[in-house]
Amino acid sequence: MSMIRDLRAAVRPSLRKSNTAYSTYDSTRDPSASSAVVDCAVYRGGRRVKDEPCLTPHEAMLEVRRGGGFAWIGLHEPTEAEFAGIAAEFGLHPLAVEDAVHAHQRPKLERYDDTLFAVFKTIHYVEHAELTATSEVVETGEVMCFTGRDFVITVRHGGKGSLRALRHRLEEDSELLAKGPSSVLHAIADHVVDGYIAVAAAVQDDIDEVEIDVFSAPAKGSPRGSDAGRIYQLKREVLEFKRAVAPLLRPMQLLSERPMRLVEPDVQKYFRDVADHLARVHEEVVGFDELLNSILQANLAQATVAQNEDMRKITSWAAIIAVPTAVCGVYGMNFEHMPELGWKYGYPMVLGGIAVVCLTIHRMLKRNGWL
Numbered sequence: 001m002s003m004i005r006d007l008r009a010a011v012r013p014s015l016r017k018s019n020t021a022y023s024t025y026d027s028t029r030d031p032s033a034s035s036a037v038v039d040c041a042v043y044r045g046g047r048r049v050k051d052e053p054c055l056t057p058h059e060a061m062l063e064v065r066r067g068g069g070f071a072w073i074g075l076h077e078p079t080e081a082e083f084a085g086i087a088a089e090f091g092l093h094p095l096a097v098e099d100a101v102h103a104h105q106r107p108k109l110e111r112y113d114d115t116l117f118a119v120f121k122t123i124h125y126v127e128h129a130e131l132t133a134t135s136e137v138v139e140t141g142e143v144m145c146f147t148g149r150d151f152v153i154t155v156r157h158g159g160k161g162s163l164r165a166l167r168h169r170l171e172e173d174s175e176l177l178a179k180g181p182s183s184v185l186h187a188i189a190d191h192v193v194d195g196y197i198a199v200a201a202a203v204q205d206d207i208d209e210v211e212i213d214v215f216s217a218p219a220k221g222s223p224r225g226s227d228a229g230r231i232y233q234l235k236r237e238v239l240e241f242k243r244a245v246a247p248l249l250r251p252m253q254l255l256s257e258r259p260m261r262l263v264e265p266d267v268q269k270y271f272r273d274v275a276d277h278l279a280r281v282h283e284e285v286v287g288f289d290e291l292l293n294s295i296l297q298a299n300l301a302q303a304t305v306a307q308n309e310d311m312r313k314i315t316s317w318a319a320i321i322a323v324p325t326a327v328c329g330v331y332g333m334n335f336e337h338m339p340e341l342g343w344k345y346g347y348p349m350v351l352g353g354i355a356v357v358c359l360t361i362h363r364m365l366k367r368n369g370w371l
Helices: 002-010 013-017 020-028 057-067 080-090 094-102 164-172 181-215 228-257 265-331 346-367
Strands: 037-044 070-076 108-112 115-125 138-147 151-157
Touching (some): 037 057, 037 164, 057 070, 057 080, 057 151, 070 080, 070 164, 080 094, 080 151, 094 108, 094 115, 108 228, 115 181, 115 228, 138 181, 138 228, 151 181, 164 181, 228 265, 265 346
Parallel strands (some): 070 151
Antiparallel strands (some): 037 070, 108 115, 115 138, 138 151
């Protein structure tokens, strides 16, 4: 709460009009530490105004006020102190700033006065030589995007998902970039959803591999049902994927259908394509979840069948062994007057009888599939 009060005080109009508002950004950051600002530039007419050196956020805003265009500031995991001055300079809402700094947010789209605040979950596929019960399949990150009339601020969390290549591609498409900050918001959404499509294809390969292993003959020495750990781990990773995709459906629908002052009508048409791709990925992820449920149930059923087969074999051999056990038990009793005790051929006849009965039982059980 103290951070929110500080930020509310920082965004007062009197501070925004003066250059002292930006001094918070300069003075609170450790000069020896690397800056959270990855790139900062002004775009006018679809072109980057200055290539080198990289502008500071304050310099970028002054350039926009002098000649128009918009500023695009990219940050990576900023601290509260590093972001406080930028929030003051651009008048960002304290609640949105708090979400951007602390991350771990649900994908969403919110509007604060003349600023759109969008949260995207980025998904990256983790390569692995073999899928195990502890394999990490997907890795998540976050990209927050503040979109105003004359600025775009992107805040990225996570080791992957850099927007540098995206910025370069946009700089090559001056016609799209000339449409303003909303074109950057669209490019980020499209970039994130394209990542979902690539990850979905890779996860599909993992599911196919597990499905083949479950329904094929087990390797020698590998019991049926031993794939349950891998299936469950893959299901957990798919659920994490689903938590990134499903909440984003509504924001993309709003951006593609509802007119917004901060989104150019020409750019809004592009959001429809993103929304369609996202809907397709969502259907695939839901299908993955259902398919994994079926594979897990089949795997558990196979384990149950294998256990039943083992129990039938044990029971069959117990029935066979019961015959000599019963006969020997009878002749092991210490009675003086027992039949055939003095008969010359009694011993071989008993052994022969035991063998015939055991072989008969064995043949019957094998014919019925118990052995």
